[in-house]
Structures are given as structure tokens and as C-alpha cells.
Amino acid sequence: MRSSAIFGVINRKQLEAVFQPILDLSASTISGYEALIRGPEDSRLRYPDALFEDAKEMDLIIPLEFACIEVACRQYKEKRLKGILFLNISPMSLIKMHTERHVVEILKEYGFKKEEAVIELSEKYPLENYQLLNESITYIRECGYEIAIDDLGAGYSSLRVWSEFMPEYVKIDRHFVDGIDNDPVKYEFVRSIQEISRSLGCKVIAEGIETREELKALCALGITHGQGYLLGRPESNPVTLVSKETLGTVNHLRHVVYYRFKDSISNLMEKCEPLSVSDSLEHVADRMQSNPLVNCLPVIDNDIPVGVITRKKIFEIFLSRYGRELHSKNLVVNYINNDVLIVDKDSSLAEVSRMFTASNQMDMNIDIIVTHNSKYFGVVKTKKLLEKITEQQIMSARHSNPLTMLPGNVPIYEWIDDLLDRKQNFRFAYFDLNNFKPYNDIYGYSKGDEVIVLLADILKQNIEPERDRIGHIGGDDFIAIFQSRDWERHCQKILDIFRSEICLFYRDDDLRNNGIYCNDRRGKKQFFPLLSIAIGVVEPDWRYCQSHHDVSALASAAKSEAKKKGGNTMFLSRRRSPHLIVEELDNYGT
Numbered sequence: 001m002r003s004s005a006i007f008g009v010i011n012r013k014q015l016e017a018v019f020q021p022i023l024d025l026s027a028s029t030i031s032g033y034e035a036l037i038r039g040p041e042d043s044r045l046r047y048p049d050a051l052f053e054d055a056k057e058m059d060l061i062i063p064l065e066f067a068c069i070e071v072a073c074r075q076y077k078e079k080r081l082k083g084i085l086f087l088n089i090s091p092m093s094l095i096k097m098h099t100e101r102h103v104v105e106i107l108k109e110y111g112f113k114k115e116e117a118v119i120e121l122s123e124k125y126p127l128e129n130y131q132l133l134n135e136s137i138t139y140i141r142e143c144g145y146e147i148a149i150d151d152l153g154a155g156y157s158s159l160r161v162w163s164e165f166m167p168e169y170v171k172i173d174r175h176f177v178d179g180i181d182n183d184p185v186k187y188e189f190v191r192s193i194q195e196i197s198r199s200l201g202c203k204v205i206a207e208g209i210e211t212r213e214e215l216k217a218l219c220a221l222g223i224t225h226g227q228g229y230l231l232g233r234p235e236s237n238p239v240t241l242v243s244k245e246t247l248g249t250v251n252h253l254r255h256v257v258y259y260r261f262k263d264s265i266s267n268l269m270e271k272c273e274p275l276s277v278s279d280s281l282e283h284v285a286d287r288m289q290s291n292p293l294v295n296c297l298p299v300i301d302n303d304i305p306v307g308v309i310t311r312k313k314i315f316e317i318f319l320s321r322y323g324r325e326l327h328s329k330n331l332v333v334n335y336i337n338n339d340v341l342i343v344d345k346d347s348s349l350a351e352v353s354r355m356f357t358a359s360n361q362m363d364m365n366i367d368i369i370v371t372h373n374s375k376y377f378g379v380v381k382t383k384k385l386l387e388k389i390t391e392q393q394i395m396s397a398r399h400s401n402p403l404t405m406l407p408g409n410v411p412i413y414e415w416i417d418d419l420l421d422r423k424q425n426f427r428f429a430y431f432d433l434n435n436f437k438p439y440n441d442i443y444g445y446s447k448g449d450e451v452i453v454l455l456a457d458i459l460k461q462n463i464e465p466e467r468d469r470i471g472h473i474g475g476d477d478f479i480a481i482f483q484s485r486d487w488e489r490h491c492q493k494i495l496d497i498f499r500s501e502i503c504l505f506y507r508d509d510d511l512r513n514n515g516i517y518c519n520d521r522r523g524k525k526q527f528f529p530l531l532s533i534a535i536g537v538v539e540p541d542w543r544y545c546q547s548h549h550d551v552s553a554l555a556s557a558a559k560s561e562a563k564k565k566g567g568n569t570m571f572l573s574r575r576r577s578p579h580l581i582v583e584e585l586d587n588y589g590t
Contacts, residue, residue, distance in 0.1 A: 005045060006054040010067050014040045017072040019081060021232035021239055022205060025224055028247050032084030034120070034227065035072035036234045062093045066102060073110040073117075079237065085112065086148060086169075088122040091161070095132035104143045114144030118169060121161065122150045130164060137165050151207070152193065169225075170197055174208025177228070181213040184386035188364070191221050191357070215246075217390075265352045266345040268388060269370050269378040274298040277306065277333035282324075284332050285314050295365035299336050303375040307338035308366060342369045345377050353389050356382075403449060404456035406472035415469055415481055416540075416548035423542045426483050429491060430536045430555040431455070433476035434563060438518035438528040443505070451505055451531060452476055458497050462490050479555070491535055495568040502531050534562035535570040544577030553578055 009015065019033035039045035045054065055064040069087050076085050087103075094100055107117050119140055137147055148169035149161050162170060172193060180186045190206070197204045206218050209228030218226060231246055232239045275284060275297050288294055288311050296308040309332050317335070318324050341359050343352050352368070364386075367379040399410040419426050433455065440448040455478060459470045464484040471479045482490070503511055510516050515529040536558030540551045554575055562571035 005043075006051075006058055006060060006064075009039055009045055009051070010055075010060060010063050013067050013071055015067060015071045016236060017068075017075045018234040018236050019076065019079075019238045020227060020234040022084075022086065022225055022227045023231050023242060023246070025219055025226050028242055030083055030232075030240065030242060031225065032086060032118070033076070033081060033238060034086040034234075035068075035076065035088070037068045037072070061090065062096055062099065065089050065093045066099070066106070069103060070106050073106055073112065075236075077110050081238070082240070084116060084118055086118045086120045088120045088150065091121050091133050091136075094119075094121070094136045095129055100136040100139050104140065104145070107145065118146045118148050120148040120150050120169075120171070121167075130160075133161075134165065148205070166200060167202060169203050169205055171205045171207050171227075174228070177206050177208045177214055177218070178210070179214070181211070181217040182390070184383060184390050185364070187217060187221070187390055188386055190218070190223070194221050194223060195357075264345065265343055265347045265349060265368075265370060265380055265385075266378075268349075268380045268384050269345065270381065272298060272367075272379045274300045274305070274376050275309065275332055277301045277331065277336075279332050280328065281314065281317065281330050281332060281335065282328035284309055285318060285324075285328075288314060296337075296367055298367070298369050298376060298379055299332055300376045301333075305342055305369045305371060305376045306333070307336035308340050308369070309336050310363075310365065312365070313337070337366065340366055340369055342371060345370050345372045349385075349388060352380075352385065356385065401472035401474065403452060404472045406456055406470060406478075408471065409473060412471040412473070412479060412481075413548040415471075416551050419481070420540070420542045420545055420547065420551075424483070425539070425542075426481055427487050427537055427539050428551055428555050429480040429482060429487070430559040431459070431478040431480070431494075432534045432536075432559050432563065434532045434534055434566065435515075435528040436476045436531060438516060438526075439531055442516050442518050447505060451502070454501060454505070455498065455533070458494055458501070462494050462497070464490075487537075491537065491570050495533055495535070495570065498533050499568050506530065529566070532566070532568040534559055534565075536560070536562045537570060537572045539576055541576040550578045 016038045017035050018038055019035055021030045022032045022034060023029070024031040037048060037051070039047070039051045045051045052061065052064065055061050065088075069089065072085070072087060089103065094103070103119065140147065146168040147165065148171060149165075149167045150171045151173040152159070152162065152170050161167070170193065172190060176186045176189050178186075180190060194204055203225055204223050205225040205227055206223050207227050209215050209218065209226050209230045211230060214228075215226065215230060231242075272294075275287070277299060279299075284297065287297060294311065296310040298305055299307050299309055313335055317327050341352075341356060343355065347355075356368070364382050367381055368385065369376065370378045370380060399408045400406065401408050416428070433451070436448065436451070439451070452475075455476070456470075456472065459478060459480060463470060463480060463482070464486070467482075467484040468487070468490075469481045471481075473479060480487075480490075484490070506516075511530075513527075515527055517525055517527055519525055536555055538551070538554040538558050540554060545551055545554075554573065554577075557575065558571050558573040561573065562569045565571065
């Protein structure tokens with residue numbers, strides 16, 4: 001019964017392709033779709049597990065996979081979907097009887113250009129002949145199509161396939177994405193994959209993204225492509241545009257600077273008696289045997305740290321034949337690992353985090369050495385550091401405005417204090433909408449929210465993300481921190497675009513009147529001009545401004561001056577410290 005059913009499905013191509021979107025997180029667009037297959041409705045072969053299980057029993061995997069590819073290509077073209085089509089095939093099928101040529105023939109038959117399809121190697125079954133697979137991949141690439149490997153970290157040999165065949169895309173298995181926002185080990189694994197991929201020039205696609213928190217963690221790591229139920233479900237007629245909610249989250253993460261770690265690394269430090277370079281391996285082994293939780297021990301030379309010796313290294317030496325007899329008297333200095341991170345006790349967690357990311361230290365069992373005046377002081381467990389980093393990132397994500405997904409007050413304060421501490425020059429711009437309350441009263445809060453989102457989008461599109469930052473204080477109040485030279489041009493462009501776009505949010509009669517009639521705060525009917533932006537700009541002097549409180553006071557005063565002028569106006573203040581008198585420099589716009 002099973003045999004006839006699977007034969008019929010393949011021969012009559014009783015298959016349906018569903019397509020799951022793959023998002024380019026760096027551009028907030030759908031870059032393509034992965035084709036997934038479904039069997040006949042109202043059948044136990046409807047879903048892939050049963051379909052491929054029966055095909056395997058009847059030795060029909062290869063014809064089934066080619067039927068799936070043909071159906072996916074035909075239906076993709078029929079639906080006129082845009083972007084890259086990712087097609088799954090097992091390496092086992094690919095190396096049988098030069099079937100890679102048949103794959104290319106199908107792609108050409110349905111008119112897929114070289115940049116429109118990617119062959120995704122799906123490791124359902126073990127692979128033995130790498131030479132044949134290499135020949136197949138080489139042929140596909142010579143025909144102009146790219147390669148992806150699926151489920152990195154879960155298959156039989158995905159890491160080997162990655163290292164030997166250098167695919168253009170690497171898809172991280174959903175296991176490492178699930179709960180990554182709360183799992184330092186998964187976070188570190190994905191970070192390592194991202195770093196390796198960047199150095200090899202291949203793109204990473206994170207699979208199985210189901211929560212905004214997971215998406216935020218992945219964006220923070222610099223992952224450029226994502227796939228999962230949060231971004232779009234597999235459907236016969238899939239979404240073709242990124243949802244507003246996802247768009248807001250991703251756009252927010254382009255500008256967010258995660259919560260600044262004020263704590264110094266010494267708060268995570270543990271005391272650990274170091275070894276001397278003159279200690280013997282036998283002494284090291286005794287120390288580790290007496291404390292089975294210790295994975296490594298620091299080694300010093302006249303109080304100066306020189307590296308660590310690991311439990312793994314000791315085991316390698318002593319478990320070898322005659323290891324203890326031959327090496328027990330040898331000095332530890334000849335076996336240390338000196339490729340370790342050494343930091344001062346007053347280093348901030350942010351600094352250590354950046355140093356750790358830039359270092360080659362990937363081993364969770366190797367501690368970070370802490371010094372004081374260049375002398376050994378203690379150690380920090382790498383796992384504890386990663387846990388703290390993850391905790392701080394989650395805290396940062398919580399301080400976002402829910403409407404615009406831009407950073408809120410806490411991250412803004414942290415940015416300012418960080419710039420002041422580092423004696424950096426910057427301009428702080430305070431944006432406030434004129435006449436927003438009467439607009440809300442007449443048009444309703446829903447329309448008011450649309451205006452706020454409009455302003456947020458204009459701000460995002462008119463800064464330099466590498467040097468500038470934006471935030472949403474609340475309501476209709478926004479800020480920008482400019483370190484780019486063209487800050488003045490950016491502000492003027494924001495005013496010009498808003499003046500043009502805001503017309504779309506009014507009825508024709510109100511546009512003809514250049515405003516609306518509404519009761520003021522005293523209940524009297526009054527005319528209010530069209531919405532406009534008041535921008536107050538200051539350049540805080542880090543020698544006199546003690547914290548974000550001083551900068552906030554300066555910016556509020558400058559914004560008040562801009563609002564006095566009315567219309568789309570920017571006021572640039574000469575006042576650089578809380579103790580100097582306000583003096584107007586320029587007014588922009590009307």
C-alpha cells in the first residue's frame with residue numbers, strides 16, 4: 001500500500017510547493033524564498049517526514065527529490081515570485097549518476113537566471129564520497145548557480161562540507177537560534193559562525209526565528225539574513241513584503257547601541273592562586289586533581305601573567321604512554337597557552353566585550369586574566385562574561401519605544417554619558433512636533449501615531465548610522481546625536497521632507513486653510529497651523545557638562561527657542577555648558 005502511494009505521488013507529481021521568505025535583515029527586504037514540499041492533501045504523505053520516509057524505504061529518494069525540484073521551479077514561476085529560490089537536495093542524490101546536470105537542466109527549462117537560484121545541500125543522510133560531491137558542486141558553479149549548506153551544526157558532516165566546498169550561504173540550524181537571547185553558549189556559537197563566515201566571504205542565514213528577542217540577538221551579532229515563523233510562514237502564496245512590526249524591529253536595531261556596561265570587569269573576577277613558571281607539571285596535575293571544577297590555571301613570571309595551562313593539556317600529556325614518568329618533572333612554562341585575553345581590573349565590561357570579540361579566544365574553558373598595575377590580580381570565567389553581556393543586551397532591548405522601536409531614555413542617557421566620559425565632541429538635536437496635541441484631538445490617536453512613525457522613518461533615513469544615533473524619548477519627542485560633519489545638512493533635509501510629507505496626513509479643506517480649528521487647553525476654539533518640527537541643537541562641552549542631565553537641560557532650552565519661532569525651524573545655540581547664557585546663532589526654515 002505504501003509503495004503504490006509513494007510511486008503515484010512521484011509519477012503524477014502530486015506535490016505542492018510552499019515558500020518561506022528569507023529576509024535580508026541589513027536592507028529590511030525579502031531576498032528570496034526556500035521551497036518546501038507538501039504531498040497530497042488528506043493523506044499521511046502530506047508532510048515531508050512521512051513522504052521522505054516512504055521514499056527511503058522504496059529507494060525512491062532521488063526521483064522524489066527531482067520531482068520536488070521540478071514542482072518548486074514551476075510553481076515559483078507561475079506565482080511570479082521575486083528574489084532567489086533556494087532548492088533543497090541531499091548530497092547523496094546529487095552525486096548519483098551526474099544528476100547535478102539534471103538539476104541545472106530543470107533550472108534552465110523554467111528560465112531561472114544564474115542569480116535567481118541557490119542549490120541548498122540538505123543533510124538528511126550521511127555522505128561518504130566527498131570527491132564526487134566536489135565534482136557536482138564544481139559543475140553547478142560553472143553553470144553560474146550558488147551553493148548553500150543547510151542546518152549547520154546539526155547534520156552528519158556540515159562543518160566538513162563548509163570547510164571543503166566554501167558555500168556562498170550557510171544556514172544555521174534552528175537549535176542554535178531557539179532561545180539565543182537567553183543562552184550564552186548559543187550566542188557564542190552563532191557569533192563564532194558569523195565571524196568565520198565574514199572572513200570567508202559567505203552569507204549567514206539564521207533559521208527558525210520565532211520571537212522578536214531572538215531576532216534582536218541575531219541582529220546584534222551582525223547576522224544579515226533570517227528565516228522563521230516570525231518573519232513569514234511557509235505558504236503556497238507567501239508574503240511579498242516585510243511586515244511593519246518586523247520592519248520596525250530591524251530598523252531599530254540598525255541604530256541601537258546596546259546598553260553600556262558601567263560595571264568594571266573586576267565585579268566578575270574570581271581569586272585564583274596562580275602557578276609559577278618554575279612549577280612542575282606534577283604540581284599542576286595535583287592542583288587540578290584536588291579541584292575538579294578548574295579547567296585552567298593562570299601562570300605568572302615574577303607576578304606578571306604569561307598565560308594559562310589547561311586541564312585538557314595536562315590530560316593529553318599524562319594519559320599518553322609513559323606520560324607521567326617522562327614529563328612529571330618538566331616545567332609548566334614549556335606547555336602554557338599564551339594566546340589568552342589579559343585585561344586591567346578597571347576595564348569596563350564594554351571594553352572587555354569588544355576585546356573578547358576581536359580576539360581569537362574561542363574556548364569557553366580558558367579564563368580571562370585580570371591585572372592591576374600590570375601584575376596578576378585574578379581571573380574571570382569566560383562563561384560568566386558571556387552571561388553578563390547577554391543580560392545587558394536584553395536590558396537594552398527592553399528600553400525601546402514600542403511604537404517606533406527606537407531606543408528610549410535609558411540607552412540615550414548611556415550614549416551621552418559615554419561620549420562625555422570619552423571627551424568626544426558631538427551635536428545633540430532635540431526634535432519636537434509643533435501643534436501635535438490639537439492634531440491628535442481632531443484626527444485621533446491612530447493618525448497621530450502614523451505621524452510619529454513618519455518622523456521616525458525620516459530621521460532613520462537621514463542620518464549616517466556609522467557615526468550618528470537617534471532615539472525616541474516618548475510622545476512626539478525625538479533626539480539625534482550627531483558626530484558626522486554634515487549634521488546641519490541632515491537636519492535641514494529632515495525639515496524639508498517632513499514639510500512635504502505631512503500634507504498627506506490632512507484633509508483637503510484643512511490643507512487649503514493651512515491648519516485646523518480646535519479647542520485649546522482653556523476650551524476656547526483656536527486656529528492651529530499644520531504640523532511642523534522644532535529642532536533645538538547644542539554642542540555640549542565635555543569639560544563642563546557632567547552628565548546627560550546637563551546635556552538634556554541645554555537641549556530643552558534650545559528646543560524651546562526653536563518652538564518660539566514656529567514653523568519648521570532649527571535653532572542652534574551657542575550655549576555649551578549649563579552656566580553660559582543662551583545666544584541664538586541661526587534660524588533655519590519657516
